[in-house]
Amino acid sequence: MISANENFTRIPENYIFAEVARRLAEYKKEHPESDVISLGIGDVTLPLPYPISRAMAEAALDMSTPCGFRGYPPDGGYPFLREKIAARYADFGVALSQDEILVSDGAKSDLAAFHELFDFSCAMQSTPAYPVFGESCLLRGKRLVSLPATRENEFLPLPPKDFPLGGCLISICSPANPTGTAYDRAGLSALVDFALKSGSLIIFDCAYEAYIRDDLPHSIFEIPEAKYCAVEIGSFSKFAGMTGVRCSWCAIPRELRIGGTEVRALWSRRQNMKFNGVSYIIQRGAEAALSDECKPLLRANIDYYMENAAIIADVLRRHGIYFSGGRNSPYLWLRCGDSRGFFEALLHAGVVGTPGSGFGALGEGYFRLTAFATRENTIKAAARLDKFLQSDNNFTSYNP
Numbered sequence: 001m002i003s004a005n006e007n008f009t010r011i012p013e014n015y016i017f018a019e020v021a022r023r024l025a026e027y028k029k030e031h032p033e034s035d036v037i038s039l040g041i042g043d044v045t046l047p048l049p050y051p052i053s054r055a056m057a058e059a060a061l062d063m064s065t066p067c068g069f070r071g072y073p074p075d076g077g078y079p080f081l082r083e084k085i086a087a088r089y090a091d092f093g094v095a096l097s098q099d100e101i102l103v104s105d106g107a108k109s110d111l112a113a114f115h116e117l118f119d120f121s122c123a124m125q126s127t128p129a130y131p132v133f134g135e136s137c138l139l140r141g142k143r144l145v146s147l148p149a150t151r152e153n154e155f156l157p158l159p160p161k162d163f164p165l166g167g168c169l170i171s172i173c174s175p176a177n178p179t180g181t182a183y184d185r186a187g188l189s190a191l192v193d194f195a196l197k198s199g200s201l202i203i204f205d206c207a208y209e210a211y212i213r214d215d216l217p218h219s220i221f222e223i224p225e226a227k228y229c230a231v232e233i234g235s236f237s238k239f240a241g242m243t244g245v246r247c248s249w250c251a252i253p254r255e256l257r258i259g260g261t262e263v264r265a266l267w268s269r270r271q272n273m274k275f276n277g278v279s280y281i282i283q284r285g286a287e288a289a290l291s292d293e294c295k296p297l298l299r300a301n302i303d304y305y306m307e308n309a310a311i312i313a314d315v316l317r318r319h320g321i322y323f324s325g326g327r328n329s330p331y332l333w334l335r336c337g338d339s340r341g342f343f344e345a346l347l348h349a350g351v352v353g354t355p356g357s358g359f360g361a362l363g364e365g366y367f368r369l370t371a372f373a374t375r376e377n378t379i380k381a382a383a384r385l386d387k388f389l390q391s392d393n394n395f396t397s398y399n400p
Ligand SMILES: *Cc1c(COP(=O)(O)O)cnc(C)c1O
Pocket: 105, 106, 107, 108, 109, 130, 173, 176, 177, 205, 207, 234, 235, 236, 237, 238, 243, 247, 248
C-alpha cells in the first residue's frame, strides 16, 4: 500500500494566489467596462533580444546537418557556455573556472534539489521568500527556520546570534523577491562568517543580480571566504528575458567541501543521476545572451523595467508610503495594513498587485508591485495609484 507523502500536509496550498486570480476574474465579470492593469506580474514581458533567437534558430537548423547534429549534451553543460559564464564572473572580479560552473534548466529546479546532497539539522531562509527552497526542505521532512525580513532590519536579516544548531542549509536571495532589497558587502560578509562558524552552507540565489544599480555585490563570491561555504545559483530568466526558454547555472567553487568531499562532485553526481542536461539549442541561446552584441540590448530591457519601477516608486514616495525595493530590483514592497483589504481597494481603483501574505505569514501588512508591465500601463497604473492614495481616507488606513 502506498500513501501520499505526509510532508505535503506541512506545505499549505497557496490560497492567496488562487484567491487573487479568482477575485480578479470575478471583478472583471462584474465590471466588464473596467480595464484593470496588473502590476502583479512576476515574469518578464519584453520580447527576447533578436541575437538570442537567431542563435537558437541557427542551432536548431544545425541539428539537421551531419556535422551540426548533437545528441545528449555533455555533463555540466557545453564548454562554450560554461566559459562565457565564468567570464561574466571575471567582470565582477570573481575567479571561477568553467569546471566550477554547471549548467541547468532553471534556478527553481536547482533551488528545489540542492538540499538532496546533504544531511543537515535545519533549513533556514529569509522570510517572506520565494518559496521553493523552504518547501522542498519541508517536503523532505526537515525543520525550517525563518530569518524574518522586517522593516526594522530593512528586509535584510542578518544571521541569528547564538544560534544553537550547527550545520544549517541557508537560502539567501539578493536582490530579493518579493522585498526587492539587496545585501551590501558587510551584510554578505556577516552571513558568510556565520556559515563558516556554524558549519553551515549558503545557497545564494542571484537571479536578479543584473538589476543592481548601486555599488552592491553581484555575487556572493565577491566575499572571498564564501568559496568555503557557499554555492550560487544564477539564471538567464530575469537577466536575459529567458523565463520561457529555461537555462540557469550553479557555481560551485572547487574549495567547497563537506566532510572531505567536493560539493561540486556531489552535485555533478546528482545531476548525472537525475538530469540529462539542457538542450544544445538553448545553450547556444544562453551563449548569445552573454555576447557583446547582446549586452546593450539586455541592458536596455532591464533599464526599461527599472524606469517603470522608478515611476511607481515616485508615486509612493510622494505620498509618504513606506516601501523597499524598486532600485536594485524590479519589485516594490510597500506597507499597506491589511494586505487583502488593500488588494480589494486597489482593484476597485483599477490596479492589481500581490498581497504580501502570498509570501508567507511574515509578508502580511505588505503588498508587492512589479515593474514588468508595459511603460504605457505602468504610467496609467501609477496615475491611478496616485489618485487612490490622494484620498486622506486611503492614506491613513493603508499607511498606519
Ligand atoms: C524568477 C526567479 C528565479 C528564476 O527561476 P528560473 O527557474 O531560473 O526561471 C529564481 N529565484 C527567484 C527568487 C525568482 O524570483
